[in-house]
Amino acid sequence: MPNTARPIPAPATGSAFASDLAAGLSSRPKRLAPKYFYDAAGSALFEDITALPEYYPTRTEMQILRERAGEIGALVPQDAVLVEFGSGSSAKVRLLLEEMPQLAAYVPVDISGDFLEEAAQALRAEVPGLPVLPVAADFTQAFDLPQDVRDLPRIGFFPGSTIGNFDPDAARDFLGNALHTLGPGSRLIVGVDLVKDPRLLNAAYNDAAGVTARFNLNLLTRANRELGTDFDPDAFAHRAFFNAPSSRIEMHLVSRSPQAIHLGGRTFPFAAGESLHTESSYKYTPASFAALARSAGWTPEALWTDRDRLFSVHVLRA
Structure with missing residues (x-):
C-alpha cells in the first residue's frame, strides 16, 4: 500500500x-x-x-514535526533554500515554515507539473513573503535547482517515509543524488517508518x-x-x-x-x-537507517521519534 x-x-x-x-x-x-x-x-x-x-504513519509523523518544528527550524541557516523532494500538496512543510523565517525560498519538487503549480499558488497565498519556486522533475533523478537559489545554503526535506518505497540499493542512490543536489554543508530531513510489531x-x-x-x-x-x-x-x-x-x-x-x-x-x-x-x-531501525545514510555520504545528526517509537524523523548532515 x-x-x-x-x-x-x-x-x-x-x-x-x-x-x-x-x-x-x-x-x-x-x-x-x-x-x-x-x-x-x-x-x-x-x-x-x-x-x-489503522494507518499510523501520516498522523504520527505530523505529530513529530509539530513537536520538533522549533528544533528543526533552528537548523536552517540564514537565507537558506528549503528543497522538498516529492512535495505533493506541501502539507507537511506548512508545519515547519512558521519556524523558518530565515528562509530565502522554498523549492517544491514533484513530477506532476499542474498539481505542483496549484500547490505552489496556494502556498504563496498563505505565506506571501516566501518565494515559492516549483520544479517539475522526477526527484529520483538528477535535476537542476532554479538559477536564483543555486548560490544559497540548502536544506532538504523528504517526509512520509517515501524512502521506504526504494529497495536499499535504490535508497542509497537517492540519498547520494540528494547529497549531490544539496551540496556541501547541507542538511536533509527524512521521515522513516520504523520496524514494529508485525500486527x-x-x-x-x-x-x-x-x-x-x-x-x-x-x-x-x-x-x-x-x-x-x-x-x-x-x-x-x-x-x-x-x-x-x-x-x-x-x-x-x-x-x-x-x-x-x-x-x-x-x-x-x-x-x-x-x-x-x-x-x-x-521499515528501518534507527541504527539501520543511520548506516544506510552513512553509506551514501551523510552523517546522522539528530533523530526524533514519537513516544511509542512507531515513526522517526532524521536529520542528516553533508
Missing part, C-alpha cells in the same frame, strides 16, 4: 507506463513500480488511507474498510483505461504482509484463477495464485 505519506509520483507519459507494465508482467515474479498507483483516483484513495485509524504493520496495510485494497486494485483499472489492457479487477485479490527477513511490507495483487492479460498485442498469463508485486515498503 502507499508508503508512509508522500507517494512517489506518476510518470508524465502513458508510454512509460506501457513499457514498464510489459516488462513487469514478463518478469519473474511479476512486479510493477508503486509510482503507477497515483492517477487521480489513486491519489484520492491514498488521501483516504492516511486518515484511517500493527499488517493492520495498517489491510484496513477493515478495504480502502487499501481498492487503492491497490485501482492500478488495474488505470491500466485498462490508459493502456487498453483487459484486467478484471474482480479476478484479483489484495494481499499485504510483513516480510520480516527483508524488513518490508509487501503488497500484491493475487490472481484468483488462471487467466491471461493482453497488452500491446502481447499475452501475459497468470496462474491461479500468481501475484503482481505492486509495492514494497521497507
